[in-house]
Amino acid sequence: MEGINAKYVSKKISKTRWRPVSSSSLQQPDIFATGSWDNEDNSISIWSIGENGVSIMDDEFEGDPQLVCEYKHNGDVLDLQFLDQDRIVTASSTGAVTIFQHHHNSQTLSVSQLWDRAHHYPCDNAPCTGVVCNSPEIVTVGEDGRIMLFRADQEGVLRTIEKADSSAIHAVTFLRTTEILTVNSIGQLKLWDFRQPGNEPSQILSLTGDRVPLHCVDRHPNQQHIVATGGQDGMLCIWDVRQGNMPFSLMEAHSAESKIFMEVVNSLKRQVDLQFKGFNSCFCCAHSVGGPFSSIKPRPPVLMLRGWITVALGDFFKFRHTILLKRWTEHKHNFSQRNSPSRWEPVPHQCLAHWGL
């Protein structure tokens, strides 16, 4: 399959993130960070692809990603975010939140700040499961049901919402600068407003029925009240937080048992708008265990979202934006405004099977 590269890294990787490029440049990001999990020694690594900026329309990609630097990490890396160009925040399974500094001159990583037992139980460690930043503020959530607010460069905790949740919180995202959204393992979406004191969410939304754990959440890049969540049973739900507490669209991944991890990549928004005006949504989902990408058949969506959702997959997947763009062009003519499904080609099995997801 052209345009897709696979590299074996001998570790199970839990998150990959592209380094953010400044909004003025049209260049593609060429550095990304990965965090590993479920290994005896975990680490975070920085990789680089290509020496010079490769032009957007290049289909071919030369060379493997090169490891730039690596640093040992205590515990599994459960979430990873770039705070800014040089700093990376990680959430660890020991409950620690760490900020790593990437020194460009020496191409090394070092720990710049550490909050050791940010998430904890009275006697055990509680894994910190999600981190999201809006520089310089960092919000983390953990299995202990706490939400913590930190500020980079400040030692202490800015704010703690204790007992935010009775079960484990799995993911968090910013809705607005002062509002966040969390999902937990009993299938609830909670909206928190930092301007309000107290430990109560301003809104709780859930799919009634089984309490299916929700694993990931993200919001639409343009319309702030639309969010999408992925659940344990393979359902992708789109919610409108302004109205109702039911999702208005449900999509089913091809095979129901997969977990879905997804994320909206804001940086692509511009390209998407340039290339595909008025084009509509596409969802990309991956099975987390060895299976190919599923092809998504959305049920006739009530509302079409504009946006781009790419996968921050388990293991390293050289997920180049241009590859996706290429995919788009191939299938553009298939799509009509009505209900024809937009399809993804399955990734060949051998690509994903390398990685002990």
Add this chain to the structure above:
Amino acid sequence: MEEVDVEPTTTPIPGFDSNQKHLGFVWGPGDILVYETIYKASGGSAGGCPFVHEVRKDEDIYSPILRKLFNESHHIFVGLQRIREDLPSKNKKPQFVSISKNYRSVIRACMEELQQVAVSTQDAALATQYGNQVSILLAVELIWNLCEVLFIDAAPAGSLVLHLLDWVRLHKADVDEKAREVLASESPAEHQAYWDVVISYVLQGRMDEARQVLVKQAALQPAARAMFKLLDNLLMKMPIFNPGETQTLTEFDVKWRHWREEVDRCLQDQSFASNPHLEDICKILVGDEDVLLEHKELLSTWYHFLVTRLLFSHPTVKPTELHYYAQSSMHMFLDTRSVPEPLDSILLAAFEFDIHQVIKDCSIALNNWWFVGHLTDLLDHCKLLQSHNLHFGSNLREFLLLEYASGLFTHHSLWQLAVDYFDHCPEFGRVYLELQIERVPLDTERKALKVIRICEQRQMTEQVRSICKIMAKKALRNNRLGSALSWSIRAKDAAFATLISERFLQDYCAKGTFSDLDLIDNLGPAMLLSDRLTFLGKYREFHRLYGEKRFSDAAKLLLSLMTAKIAPRSFWMTLLTDALPLLEQKEVIFSADQTHELMFCLEELTSEKSVPNPDRPMQDEDIETTKIELLRLALARNLAMAIVKEGTVEV
């Protein structure tokens, strides 16, 4: 019990002196725990080393580069299992051969990576370790390749020699390097390794390359041109069996014999007498074993010698005759005094087509089951292994795969691969998986959910329940009641749910508020899992109704909790106390009948408590009696008001 074939190796444990003390040990899934006992070898006892040592046989699964081997071979293994059974076996043979080639290419890839790291690393110990691993992988690939040629591909006479030639060429790559060096030099024909290169090419049956290199020499000696031309001619005309053509084996044999006679005649004619090198080459072409043995360093292994010998003396050898030649070649080549290495005996067993011996020897020589497991599985698919049941495990293939997978399960990360191996062991795989999967350490919820999903996919409900219970207990220990409850609901564990609901209720009694409302308010049908849980849910609902000022609904609910016996007796007092504010309201909420029922409940409660408890302090008793009196008063007043209200007729 069978006798051991080889002397077991001893591993000294640091800090232990085995002459002094007895060692105790216990087997684990992949390793042994060893400790020093207090018993001395000769009576008496004394204090000793306080450590427990873990002895592990298989270091390889912890090597990051070899990890690629395990992952990729897992993928090939799974693909092999999916080959459909209904295809006729002659269509499957090329598939099996290609699978075998896949395995080998994975081994080669790992080998190359290891070699690169071994060369570039600064650490000497690491370099030796990697170097060792490279040589083991080389041997493994050699054996696998031979097994592919002999067993899987099962080449018939004629092509057998060709395949064996390929095998040897693949494993003797230094010829090309030397040739490159020689040809790159200024005057190739005068390079000291020149004749070595030519002869090596001839020994490997690469006549075209040999001729190309010979041309250099021919150019230097124009006087001897005729001789060189003659040899060139002979080399060119050497017949090679081509299985694709319609030429049968006997035709080829006849041709070959003619050619050989021609070469022989040249030798007898002393055509090459003036150049000893050319004469040597001619003698090799005729298959002269003494000359072949003179070039031992160029051959370097007895199996190269064997193949060369076959090429020039018996190119139409049948597979069944191979072992004669193999034995004799080995004896001729090796020093009779030296003991054959394990590799040699394995290869010999392969030439003898004794698959079981090959597998057995490999199991002993290698330190993990990777190679024998995969090879046996492939051979089993080719239907080459007679199935006879062993005492342990259902047959050889399954036994080896189970051992391999069990070893993998001990690895903190590779355990996921082992699951697939267990899936494809029909008899005992599931049992092994059930036992092993419960013991995967669960640090994070994400990992627990992964393990649960693996169990759910295989309908291992017991294991799902037990894992959920482990997580619930963990949550309970950390006082996360909501999390514990949701895990026990998931496990459908009524007993544990009851326990946690009790805790919730106790907390409520102590603090006066509920915790974890977001869970309890949304229990839904899961509430029915256990009585206590139902009560908890309904009680919370009562509080909600009260908060929303829907008093009559709240009252009805409260009553039903007591009359339907959902509420535990111990809680009735609390419920009745909760009813107090409802009774004291201005408007009548409880009807007369309801009030009667409440009174009945109160009487039931107090009649049990008629025996004063000497342990309880007096103040508690007082509080109790005051409460009961208050209740009685409120109930009576409510009854009065209810009767009046119900009896009133609106005019």
